[in-house]
Amino acid sequence: MNSLLALLIVPVIGSAAAAILQRYRLVERLITFLTFSVTFLFLFGIKVGDLFTWHLDFLGKNLEMGLQITPLSIFMLYMTIAFGIVLTFYNISEKSKMKGFLLLLTLAASNWIFMSADLISFFFAWELMGWSSILMIFGGRREAESRQGALYYAMMSIGGSYSMLIGIFLLSNLTGTFSIQSNVSYLMSILSVHPWQVLGIVSLFFVAFMVKSGIFPFHTWVPYTYGEAPDGFVPYLSSVMSKYGVYGFLIFLPLTLGTHVPTVLGLAWPNYVLLWFGSITAVVGSVLAFMQDDVKKLFAYSSFSNLGFILAAIALFTPIGLTAGLFHAFNHLLFNGAIFITVIALISKVGTTRMSEMGGIWQKMPLTFLTFFVGIAAAAGIPPFAGFGSKWMIFQAMISHGLIFATVLLFFASIASFLYLMRAFHAVFLGQLSHRYDNVKEVSAIGKITEVFLLGALIFFGILPGFVLDPINSIVSAFGLKPLPTSGYEYINGFFSSINMVSIFIVVIVAFIFGFVLFAIVAKHKKVPQEDNYTAGQIPQDWNLTPEMYQFSYDFYEPMNKELAPFLKVKIDGFFKGFGESVEYIGGAVKEIFTGNVQIYTYLAVGGLVIFIIAGWVVW
Amino acid sequence: MVIVEFLIKLAQGFGIGALALATGLLFGGIGRKIMARIQRRYGPPFTQNYIDLFKLFSKGSVSHGWAFDLGLVAGFAPMLAALMFLPIGPFTLLPSDSSLIMIVYLMMMAYLGMAMGVLASGNPNSAIGMSRALMLMTGYEVPFAAVIFSVYLFSKTGYLTQIVAQQAGGFMNWNIVKMPLGFLAIEIALQGMLGEKPFDQAIAPAEIASGPMVELGGKYLGFGMIQHSVGLFLETGIVVDLFLGGAPNFWIFIAKQFVLYFIVILVDAILPRLRIHESTSFFWKLPLFLGILQAVIVIIQGGVLNV
């Protein structure tokens, strides 16, 4: 069987099997896991340049449809399917209402997106992915809210899809073909002549990608949807599905290469605008994240904030910018996956998503705690974990262009990410352990294996980034740019400097060993329970002090609200709500017409006929 | 051979660590003495910090579990690690990796570890202190970043060793002459980084019972003290390397560091504590303006690297 087709067919077959057997949860989860694994095996059979085409007769037109493999698509396929295996393996022991067959449909759609060579299949795959994920969100923890979240997501997706559809038709009207490659090269050729036309078409596509990735100002659906989606699905949603947008951007971004578009600071201005969208997304996500009390929502904000970093980097479209963006896409998949998997493990144990109700759970779930810690360290960009290299490169890529304002904004977002990560870390795992959670246990064996694997991956790809940077370099050269020099798996070569991650790792490890030795040889310590705490001399029992009362985690950064108040008044969400309301109003007004009165229908029919005739006359 | 080389590096690393710790503690002691003299006191001997550290390591302490222990160790180990990449005078242990942003992020790991430790103690005072420290960080790191980026653009390199090398050859080559506004911004940011007044909200003894350190005693407090001292050395050392042209030998290096610390002490002595949101927004105003202005000047002078 053709491996390209197998990547589509295997998930569909698996999906059918899972749908039939979905009453038996364990069987269904096993099928999901196995299908992901088998799909991954088929991945070894494909290589760059593979092509598969077929012809479709549609309204007398002979359309050429096809699948093709570019370095970018192979990178994306490996990344997403491998993560899917980890997630579905974890999900075997997970109990939320995640439907395996929908996940497998999403997988088929996702493979199709990454492989499609023409806009028609791209659009179909995009829609399949959209709808299967929307259906999935319905099964959330809270019935009504998850329906709301799914609807919000559906509305935004539909908006994006319409925009993309219009773009596709405009484009095919111009070129008479649906092939992505020839369309992009056509746009490239006319860019210097009709820049506005090209940008208009491309921005129609970009709206769809921005919606999917949650880029400002289309980020509003992200927290609702992530917050309410079934626990087992959230990691996939945030780690994998946000990358479709990145893939889409990368299809159209080469447009600005070698053209005569006006530039800002040496950067084509459409890219400059996109970069600002990315930077603003990063800041908005980070700032809103540290005001959340819902742990899933917090990491939803964090997720699109990181997408902002990625967009800002790839918008530069320089070798280092592209490398940094793709590298961050990979790292984001990894650390965000680790964080979300630990978070859903935690939620399944404590039964709430409100952080102010948690605390001190590290005593009960040490491995989950460690995985989460390394995950947030990576998310904060701390060496030697995965996540450092890409952030480090993003800053270098930005500053090498002299984009000081955007860079400082991104750095601020990076610092603010520290805030929300610490807030989540503290409120969930540290502090006082409530007696409610006395019976909380560590995750099951399957969960432990997953967590150890993620922990290892975060460290492995942190100290040996070359394993990711090599494929990225081939992507960069496929885009016609000169890739960054490589010098071994342990090196990251930036613009201003290069670093050897292994040597940093060794230095940190030696410092830690020294620290532990010092810790062991100096005076002994005594273990005390958490009740034995400084209370300014008051005896806790006298005042009925409970652990919950002695945990400070609600409104953790309250003073910041005062500082950021003017910025928080701007509500993008409100714009969409207002838009929705006005649509509802117009819909209501239209509905008023259909009162059931025959006379009115007659008037309408006559009026319609008149308009029809006039229009026809004008057109002819 | 590799092993011998590694052992030599290890020994040198220990040497640097010990030296930095000794210098940091000495600075702390001299700082206390200066503070005392400003307040017309006699003050403790300048060796007081060594005695304090020794005592802390010999004193009993309480632990709130392994996360508490791990956090405190993680609070100073990365600090020590970051030191290995800092050009100290003419000497750098690992010059090929002395990337400035990497050092900054390693320092942040130390803060993350420290935060984990003190928050694992489960005391709300430490949580308040930590929340303040993090909020303050969003303040001072932003101008600091702006200055770092302008130095990157100006020197066209990210290696601290090369930034130092470019400033060789006398006072007029120092970055402080070429980028005075940047130096001013980083000096103000340094005040916040070191947590001295008016930015000592995180450790407010009379207000939140010394904040993060509330449950630390004995060796734990000792680790905190090491972290602070090494951090003092590292942060002033970075500024010396960035703006004061490094140094031909160790003594001149610490002399330059001390000048920076002396300014910090003087400001500390005369100013009261601000409220936390006041200080954060302060950093977003004047120092950030200075930092950005410096970057813009560098860019206009032709610092942009077209790629």
Add this chain to the structure above:
Amino acid sequence: MSEWTEIVDYFRGRSMWMLHYCTGCGAIELPPTMTSRWDMERFGITPMATPRQADILLITGYLAIKTLKRVVYTYEQMQAPKWVLGFGSCTINGGIYWDSYNVIERLDKYIPVDIYIAGCMPRPEAILDAFVKLKEMVQKGEAKGYEKYVKNYEWYKANQDKVLKRTSPVLKEIEKVTKIG
């Protein structure tokens, strides 16, 4: 080993961090002791915020029974080596409150006091004198009140319980209070 102990004791005597427990009178004598006029920092003595960090527990003036409870709790939260400094006559014999129904008379019965400062009020000079004496005692290895407390814990506990029983109508669960941490 004894040389090592001597060295440790020498440095301990040079660096004593103080937690001042000032619910009675006499707190006002401490600011001049700390600040420019008398400057206790020159002996390495600094005020600290919490019992975890402190070496000296300085207790000023009279102790009501309710306050005694907190003092015991605070003392037990401190880590060895730790010393108690009784400040003012009230900690010695109750002072002018010798016949009060709710004030303890001798602090030494409840926690081991290493050194007393007599007087009502003792002047800062007296406090500094006590600090220097304490320093000498620590350096000679004589100030071992914390060991005495562990060794004679039953006796101290009985004394504490006896007097704290009087608070029982007001405060609950006395047993938990005086348990060693």
